[in-house]
Amino acid sequence: MVTLEDVSRLQVVSGKGGTGKTTVAAALALALATAGKRTLLVEVEGRQGIAQLFETQALPYEERKIAVASGGGEVYALAIDPELALLDYLQMFYKLGGAGRALKKLGAIDFATTVAPGLRDVLLTGKACEAVRRKDKNGRFVYDYVVMDAPPTGRITRFLNVNDEVAGLARIGPIHNQAQAVMRVLKSSETAVHLVTLLEEMPVQETADGIAELRAAKLPVGRVIVNMVRPEVLDEDGLELVRTVTRSSVARSLSAAGLGGARRGGHAERLVDPLLQQAEEYAERYALEHEQRAVLGELDLPLHELPLLAEGLDLAGLYQLANELRKQGIA
Amino acid sequence: MSPDQAHDQGSTRRRLSPAPVLDLDPLLDDPATRIVVCCGSGGVGKTTTAAALGLRAAERGRKVVVLTIDPARRLAQSMGIDSLDNTPRRVKGVEGDGELHAMMLDMKRTFDEIVEAHADGDRAASILGNPFYQSLSAGFAGTQEYMAMEKLGQLRARDEWDLIVVDTPPSRSALDFLDAPKRLGSFLDGKLIRVLLAPAKVGGRAGMKFLNVGMSMMTGALGKLLGGQLLKDVQTFVAAMDSMFGGFRTRADATYKLLQAPGTAFLVVAAPERDALREAAYFVERLAAEDMPLAGLVLNRVHGSGAAQLSAERALAAAENLDLVHARADENLEEPRIVDQDGGKAGLRNSPDTYGSSESPATDPERDAPTGANRQTATDTDRTASADATTGAHSGAHSGADADRTVDDLTAGLLRLHAERMHLLSREQRTRDRFTALHPEVAVSEVAALPGDVHDLTGLRDIGNRLAANRPELPEAADA
Numbered sequence: 001m002v003t004l005e006d007v008s009r010l011q012v013v014s015g016k017g018g019t020g021k022t023t024v025a026a027a028l029a030l031a032l033a034t035a036g037k038r039t040l041l042v043e044v045e046g047r048q049g050i051a052q053l054f055e056t057q058a059l060p061y062e063e064r065k066i067a068v069a070s071g072g073g074e075v076y077a078l079a080i081d082p083e084l085a086l087l088d089y090l091q092m093f094y095k096l097g098g099a100g101r102a103l104k105k106l107g108a109i110d111f112a113t114t115v116a117p118g119l120r121d122v123l124l125t126g127k128a129c130e131a132v133r134r135k136d137k138n139g140r141f142v143y144d145y146v147v148m149d150a151p152p153t154g155r156i157t158r159f160l161n162v163n164d165e166v167a168g169l170a171r172i173g174p175i176h177n178q179a180q181a182v183m184r185v186l187k188s189s190e191t192a193v194h195l196v197t198l199l200e201e202m203p204v205q206e207t208a209d210g211i212a213e214l215r216a217a218k219l220p221v222g223r224v225i226v227n228m229v230r231p232e233v234l235d236e237d238g239l240e241l242v243r244t245v246t247r248s249s250v251a252r253s254l255s256a257a258g259l260g261g262a263r264r265g266g267h268a269e270r271l272v273d274p275l276l277q278q279a280e281e282y283a284e285r286y287a288l289e290h291e292q293r294a295v296l297g298e299l300d301l302p303l304h305e306l307p308l309l310a311e312g313l314d315l316a317g318l319y320q321l322a323n324e325l326r327k328q329g330i331a
Numbered sequence: 332m333s334p335d336q337a338h339d340q341g342s343t344r345r346r347l348s349p350a351p352v353l354d355l356d357p358l359l360d361d362p363a364t365r366i367v368v369c370c371g372s373g374g375v376g377k378t379t380t381a382a383a384l385g386l387r388a389a390e391r392g393r394k395v396v397v398l399t400i401d402p403a404r405r406l407a408q409s410m411g412i413d414s415l416d417n418t419p420r421r422v423k424g425v426e427g428d429g430e431l432h433a434m435m436l437d438m439k440r441t442f443d444e445i446v447e448a449h450a451d452g453d454r455a456a457s458i459l460g461n462p463f464y465q466s467l468s469a470g471f472a473g474t475q476e477y478m479a480m481e482k483l484g485q486l487r488a489r490d491e492w493d494l495i496v497v498d499t500p501p502s503r504s505a506l507d508f509l510d511a512p513k514r515l516g517s518f519l520d521g522k523l524i525r526v527l528l529a530p531a532k533v534g535g536r537a538g539m540k541f542l543n544v545g546m547s548m549m550t551g552a553l554g555k556l557l558g559g560q561l562l563k564d565v566q567t568f569v570a571a572m573d574s575m576f577g578g579f580r581t582r583a584d585a586t587y588k589l590l591q592a593p594g595t596a597f598l599v600v601a602a603p604e605r606d607a608l609r610e611a612a613y614f615v616e617r618l619a620a621e622d623m624p625l626a627g628l629v630l631n632r633v634h635g636s637g638a639a640q641l642s643a644e645r646a647l648a649a650a651e652n653l654d655l656v657h658a659r660a661d662e663n664l665e666e667p668r669i670v671d672q673d674g675g676k677a678g679l680r681n682s683p684d685t686y687g688s689s690e691s692p693a694t695d696p697e698r699d700a701p702t703g704a705n706r707q708t709a710t711d712t713d714r715t716a717s718a719d720a721t722t723g724a725h726s727g728a729h730s731g732a733d734a735d736r737t738v739d740d741l742t743a744g745l746l747r748l749h750a751e752r753m754h755l756l757s758r759e760q761r762t763r764d765r766f767t768a769l770h771p772e773v774a775v776s777e778v779a780a781l782p783g784d785v786h787d788l789t790g791l792r793d794i795g796n797r798l799a800a801n802r803p804e805l806p807e808a809a810d811a
Contacts (some may be wrong), residue, residue: 008603016373017373017374017375018372018373018374018375018602018606018607019374049606052606052609061759076608084790127387130367140389142422152373153402198353200784201403201405201783201784202403203374205403205404230751231751233744233747233748233751234744234745234748238740238741238744241737241741242741245738245741249734249735249738250738250742250745251740252738253653253738253739253741253742254649254746256652256655256656256747257649257650257652257737257739257742257743258648258649258652259641259645259649261607270638271638271641273512273637274636274637274638275638275746275748276745277637278405278636278637278638278745278748278749278752279744279745281782282748284782284783285782285783288782288783310612310751310754310755310758312605312758312761313605314428
C-alpha cells in the first residue's frame with residue numbers, strides 16, 4: 001500500500017485522445033480527496049470536460065467546489081483560461097491593470113496566449129504550480145493535491161517541458177524566472193505524470209513513446225492506468241472450446257436455458273452462429289489485449305486497470321472508479 | 332409479448348426518424364470532388380478513415396493524394412510514408428488504374444520551405460536561425476494546424492492530383508485547424524506587429540512622434556513581460572518576415588476559400604462515444620456557420636450483433652438458468668439421496684418459462700418440441716448415473732454429463748458475452764440517436780468495429796468497403 005507521503009502533490013494525467021484521461025483525472029481527484037483531504041482538479045484545454053463529467057454548468061475561471069468525497073473530503077475544479085491567467089499574472093506581478101487592457105486591445109494578449117511559442121503553456125502549468133504551492137494564513141497547503149487533466153500523450157512532454165524551452169528562449173526577465181520556478185516543481189518528486197491507455201495497439205504504442213519522451217526530459221513518470229478494461233467472460237479453455245464445439249450441442253444448451261427450439265430454424269438454433277461469431281471476435285480481441293498487456297508490462301511502471309462501465313459513465317460511475325483507484329493503492 | 336408485438340409497439344412509440352445514409356462512392360467518384368477533409372476529435376480513427384477513403388478512390392480510378400498528420404507507425408510503414416521527407420510518395424500495391432500517393436506532414440519543414448521560398452538567401456538564413464522562429468516552427472499551439480492547411484494549399488496548387496484527402500491534426504479542439512490560420516494571419520497582420528516593428532521604423536518622421544510615445548510604452552511593457560532579449564528576437568523575426576506577411580495572409584485567406592469551395596467535402600469522423608459525438612456536433616454547427624460543405628458523418632467502431640433479437644436481460648437470465656442446472660446438480664452430487672431430483676428438475680423446467688413464454692408459442696411450434704425436453708431428461712439420467720458412480724468409486728470416466736456441463740458453461744459464457752455486446756450496442760445507439768436528434772440532416776456512414784488495428788492495404792480496403800456499404804450497423808429503433 002502506498003502511504004500518503006509517497007503520493008506526489010501534483011498529479012498530471014495524460015493519455016491518447018479517446019482513452020478517457022479526463023475521466024481518470026476526475027476519479028483520481030475524488031480518490032485523493034477521501035479522508036478529509038481537499039483536491040483541486042485543473043482543466044487546461046478549455047473543453048469543459050470536467051463540468052460535463054460532474055454534471056454541472058460550464059466552469060468559470062475560478063476555483064469552485066464540485067464534489068464531496070467520503071470522509072468529508074472536497075474536490076474543487078478550475079478551468080484555466082490562458083488569457084485570464086495572463087491578465088491575472090500581469091496584475092499580480094506588475095500591477096499592469098490599464099496596460100494589460102491596452103495590450104489586449106492591441107492583440108498582444110491574444111498573441112501571447114495563442115501564437116507565441118510556449119507562453120500559453122507556461123501560463124497553464126504556472127497556474128497549476130501556484131495552486132500546488134499556495135498556503136493559507138496558518139501556513140498549511142490550501143490543496144492537499146492538485147490533479148491536472150493535461151493535453152494528450154503526443155504533446156505532454158512538450159507541454160510540461162515548455163518552461164525549459166521558454167527559459168531557453170527568454171534567457172533573462174520575469175518569464176524566464178517564472179518558467180524556472182515552474183520547472184523546478186514539475187521535475188521534482190512533488191509531481192507525477194500518469195498515462196492513461198486502452199488495451200489497444202495504438203494507445204499502448206503512444207504510451208510507450210510518451211514515457212520514453214518524458215524520461216528523456218527528466219520528467220517524473222508516475223503510473224500507467226489502463227482504462228475501460230472489459231471483463232474476462234471466456235477464459236483460454238472456453239475459447240479453445242469455441243473452436244471445437246459442435247453447433248448442435250450449443251443449440252441444445254441454449255434450448256435448455258429456455259431460449260427456444262434447438263432444431264434447425266428454431267429460436268435457439270438461430271442464435272448459435274451469431275453467438276459463436278461474437279465469441280470469435282472476442283477471442284481475437286482477447287489475444288490482442290494479452291499482447292498489449294505484455295507490452296505495458298515491459299514498461300517497468302506500476303500498472304492499474306479500471307473496468308469498463310457497462311452502462312456508460314455517470315456520476316455514480318465516477319465514484320465507483322475512484323473507489324477502484326483507492327483499492328488499488330493509487331491514492 | 333411476442334417479438335412481433337414488441338416490434339409493433341415500438342413503431343407506434345414516438346421514435347427518431349433514421350438518419351440519412353451517407354453514400355460515399357458517388358462522392359469519391361465525382362470528378363468535381365477535389366478535396367475531402369476528415370476532421371473530428373482525437374482517437375476516433377481519422378487517419379485510418381482518410382487513408383481508407385484515399386485507397387478506395389484510387390482503386391476506383393482516381394489520382395489521389397492523402398495528406399496524413401500523425402499516422403500510426405505500422406500504417407505509415409505499410410504505405411511507405413514513414414520517412415519524413417514532406418513530399419507525397421506513390422503507394423505500391425494499389426489495384427486498378429488509379430494512383431494513390433501519400434505523405435506525412437512535417438510541420439517544421441513546411442514552415443522552413445515557406446520561408447525559403449519567400450525570402451532571399453541571407454534573409455531566409457536569419458529567419459531560420461532566429462530562436463523565436465525556431466520555437467514557433469517546432470510546433471507550438473496552432474503551428475501544426477496552420478502548416479496542414481498551408482500544405483493543403485500547396486498540394487492543390489500543384490494540380491497533379493484530382494483528389495486530395497486530408498487528415499487533420501489531433502488538436503485540443505477539432506476546430507483548431509479552422510482557427511489557427513486566421514489567428515496567425517491576424518497576428519501577422521495586426522497592430523501588434525506594427526508596435527513590435529515600431530523601434531525599427533522610428534526614423535525622423537515627426538508626424539509619428541506622438542504615436543511612438545505610446546508605442547514605446549507598449550514595447551516597454553512587453554519588454555518587461557518577455558524580457559528584453561526575447562522581445563528583441565521577436566522584433567528581429569518580425570522585421571525579417573515583414574515582406575512575407577502579406578503572403579501569409581493571402582495564402583491563409585486562399586486556403587480558407589478553398590475549404591468553402593464546392594469541390595470540397597468535409598467528413599466529420601467520430602466514434603459512438605459521448606465526447607466524440609459532442610465534438611462532432613460542434614463541428615457540424617461550426618462548418619455550417621463558416622459556409623463549409625459538410626458531406627456527412629463517419630461513425631467508426633460501431634458494434635452490431637447478428638443476434639440483436641435476444642436482449643441482454645434474456646441472455647443473462649438464460650445464462651443463469653444454465654448455472655442453476657449445474658448448481659443443483661452439484662447439490663445432488665454431494666447429497667444424492669437427500670435432494671429430490673424431480674423437485675429440482677421441476678423448478679428448473681419452470682423457471683425458464685418466464686422467458687420462454689414471452690416468445691409466442693404459435694410462431695414457434697417447436698419451442699416445446701421434444702429436443703429440449705429429451706435432452707433434459709437424458710442429461711438428468713446421465714447425471715444420476717454419474718452421481719452413482721461418484722458415490723461408488725471415482726471412475727474418472729468422461730460421462731455425457733461432463734461434456735454437457737462444459738458445453739453449458741461455454742453457452743453461459745456466450746450468453747454473457749452477448750449481454751455485454753447488447754449493453755454496448757444500446758449505449759452506442761443512445762449516443763448516436765442523441766446526435767441524430769440534434770442534426771437529422773447529417774448523413775451517416777457507420778463502420779463496424781474491428782477487433783484489431785489496421786496495418787496494411789488489405790485492412791484499409793476492408794475499411795473502405797465498410798465505409799461505402801450504405802448499411803447501418805446499429806439497429807434503427809431505440810427499442811433494445
